[in-house]
Amino acid sequence: MGSHGIADRVAIVSMGCTAFREHWDRSTDDLAIDATLEALAPLDLRPADVDAWWLGTAQSGMSGITLAAPLKLEGVPVTRVENYCATGSEALRQACYAVASGAYDVAAAVGVEKVKDSGYQGLNAFPIPTDGTQRSLTAAAMFSLVAPAYAERYGIDPAELRRTLARIASKNHANGARNPRAQFRREIDVDAICAMPEVAGMLSVFDCAGVADGAAAAVVVRAEDAHRYTDRPIFVKALSTVAGNGAGLLDPDYDYTHFPECEWAAADAYAQAGVTDPRRQLAMAEVHDCFTPTELVLMEDLGFSERGEAWRDCEAGVFDLTGELPVNTDGGLKSFGHPVGASGLRMLFECWLQLRGEAPEDRRIATADRGLALTHNLGGYPGEMVSFVGIWGSELG
Amino acid sequence: MSGESMRGIVGASAYVPHWSLDRSEITAVLGSGRGRGRRSVASFDEDPLTLAVAAGRLALSGLDGSGRSGVNPIRSLTFATTAPVYLEKSSAPIVHAALALSDSTATIDVGPGLRSAAASLRGAFHSTDPVVAVLAGDVRIGLAGSTDELGGGDAGSAIIVGDATVAPVLAEYVASASVTQEFLDRWRVPGEVRVRAWEERFGQLRYDELATSAWERAIVSAGVDSADVARVAVSSPNQRAGQALTKQLAAAGVSVADRRDDTVGFTGAAHPGLLLAELIEQAEPGELVALVALADGADVTILRRTDVPCTGATVADQVEATMPVSYGRYLTWRGLLAAQPPNRPEPARMSATAAERRAEWKYGFVGSRDRTTGAVHLPPARVSFRGGAVDDMDAEPMAGRRANVATYTVDSLAYSPSPPVIFAVCDFEGGGRLPVELTDVSASEVSIGMEVEMTFRRVSTADGIANYFWKARPVPGTGGVS
DSSP, rough: OOOOOOTTEEEEEEEOOOOOBTTTTHHHHHHHHHHHHHGGGGGOOOGOOOOSEEEEOOSSSSSTTHHHHHHHHOSEEEEEEEETTTTHHHHHHHHHHHHHHHOOOEEEEEEEOOOSSSSSSOOOOOOOOSSOOSSSOOHHHHHHHHHHHHHHHTTTOOOHHHHHHHHHHHHHHHHTTTTTTTTTTOOOOOOHTTTTTSBTTTOOOGGOOOHHHHHEEEEEEEGGGGGGTTTEEEEEEEEEEEESSSSHHHHHHOOOOHHHHHHHHHHHHHHHHHOHHHHHHHHHEEEEOOBBBHHHHHHHHSSOOOOTHHHHHHHHTSSSSSSOOOTTTTTTHHHHHOOOHHHHHHHHHHHHHTTTTTGGGGGSOGGGGEEEEEEEEEEEEEEEEEEEEEEEEEEEE | GGGGGOOOEEEEHHHHHHHEEEHHHHHHHHHHHHSSSEEEOTTTTOOOHHHHHHEEEHHHSTTTSSSSSSSOOOEEEEOOOOOOOSSOOOOOOHHHHTOOOTOOOEEEESSSSSTHHHHHHHHHHHHHHSEEEEEEEEEOOSSTTTTHHHHHHOOOEEEEEEETTOOOEEEEEEEEEEEOOOOOOOETTTOOOOOOOOOHHHHHHHHHHHHHHHHHHHHHHHHHOGGGEEEEEESSSSTTHHHHHHHHHHHHEEEEEEOOOTTTOOOGHHHHHHHHHHHHHOOOOEEEEEEEEESSSSSEEEEEOOOOOOOOOOHHHHHTTTTEEEHHHHHHHTSSSSSOOOOOOOOOOHHHHHHTTTTHHHHOOHHHHHHOOOEEEESSSOOOTTTBSSSEEEEOOTTTEEEEEEEEESSSSSSSSSSSHHHHHHHHHHHHSEEEEBBBBGGOOOOOOOEEEEEEEEEETTEEEEEEEEEEOOOOTTTOOO
């Protein structure tokens, strides 16, 4: 028994990603078609050339037919997957395993979410019949629980932590301003964010991911076949997913200053990829900044900062575009919004651009020659979450 | 009656909600009327049923073997209200479930007539059941500025009647008398907020006659003189009714109890129990006390206080601890002023089958404890989060357990009839954690480490289904600080 990974056995050979927007004029079908065709076009492939499909969507459709019908796929397997907000990464993970197993030559992972048809702000889950005892808090409020707990544990003045969180948002908006696919493209300074009214704990709307529609897609083949499709494939170094058991909601020992599911997924992924010093070995990371305290804590859970030090590292600019380890160089969920099924693949899309040197100059990282990038995608809440970590490399071995 | 054959009240408590409305706020908004004193106000998540449960928990807290043990002495439970949550469906089984009573307890809904509370109390004294729980709750509303809105109050009451062989008696039953006469005084059409009334003088005169008549019969039955009674309390929807009797009794040296008009208001079906609980709380051992309940007739009960001490929060304690609520907020809580909710989906209705499977958790707040590691699970679980033991847990009743706030947040985005939602991760004394909504609290009062207790509330309503569960609130009288 053991987690062995599939390092260097599978490659991504093409990707597509729509702009993330309030796409009032685009349907789930339109977005899925656009992202898929964008990914297939450079390869001169048609949908019929793909052997198997994985569709990630949390709430925009049920079953593989959600993708098979708009693309008019014939006689091929399409599997719809859902794993909370890590849904896009889950679709990608399944496609990679399918190719690694030898079952298929060419697989595609497509993530799509049409959020803005609900009529409400924010993300809203399908109601599952329950005994009526479940809490009904927003995700913003659940993640806001982290801020006072973190401040208390490390003796940080809440006003100082407020500025640190604002700096995280400001950094991601600065990156997003340089990305034509991002929903929000305006830079916002720390003082302006700190002046916003609180909506959940100490968080304002500027501490929360936006809400957008979008889709992204990746084409997956065996590593040995990769150069038949592109000169610059990126290779799967690690794939790890952990589904939490909710113990943090039951166990008084859990203190809301870290996410064990993310620590476990990171440890597993680093072991698969042979990464021992992520802060220096990784060229960049795309992490799940659904709320600013989430990104803060992730810097520690992913091993980029020592425990209790992430707030200092954030202040020191370690994770800025020009910093020691650039994080969320595309603008993150903060600038992109969070079409649930698409986000994990959107993160990979940025790694794809940066590792291949295709990111626009004004947001191109200086660390690309390190050759490794990380995507981190989570779903759920502190105490009860699923977490994905993927590591991607521009070279084999 | 004495010794082995003695029957009386073995538990008596009222529950007065956390909030109160200064009546001058009503007159300030409406620009007319008289506003004196204040009235009690049920929170947005309370209803007649939860008010009765809260009173029942107070009354039962002093009783050993109150029904949580295998041998449950409570054989029947009545629940009275003039504003039932449901028609067709009974409410008393929900009260019964929230009090975690035995399944062999009979439950009886009474109402919606105002006299139902006094009638069920009378029935309890004459019952052959060893212990009877008489619960009542009411949320009193009326049109803006009406006598019912100004003079009404919200409360629950619980009177536990039993034999001395079962539990120590606080007040021995001595005698009772009832007089019935049909006349039209007050009436409300189902579904309407407005209570209609005949000319007040007519009701007052009728009640004066009925009260005096019932009183004379009761003291004859008790074999005492009026002057032997130390204190009398009169419960009536008509503030002047019964004054002829109380003037006469005062002249004979009988103390007349505060009807709580200026501090609580008339609490409908809960009021006879509330006044009775306070009579018992304030009486000296050996004193005779009497309750006169006026509603479509007159019911007089005479009791003798014993030397068994009362336990739990008194009416006076609770009245003292109330916090003010604005008239605007009061009106939105009662649904009399429609306020804009957050633009979020409203809660879905609960599943009847899921709720039934989880009834002990949902209504009784019973978790489970891992026999190997002692880890407490809220809600109860089959597999332990610590050590993974399977199907090896004991039921762990948690409703009476206090907790401390580990961390908290204020959510202005979540759907709530009274935003913002204040929410805390609560760690319980003796183990166990639950992230749960706080109530009876303002955002500025919450702090890490604050001590809270559990309270049974109506957490949402959808498709006409009232969905009940527990919330946490600061421990009254402690300021919530442990």
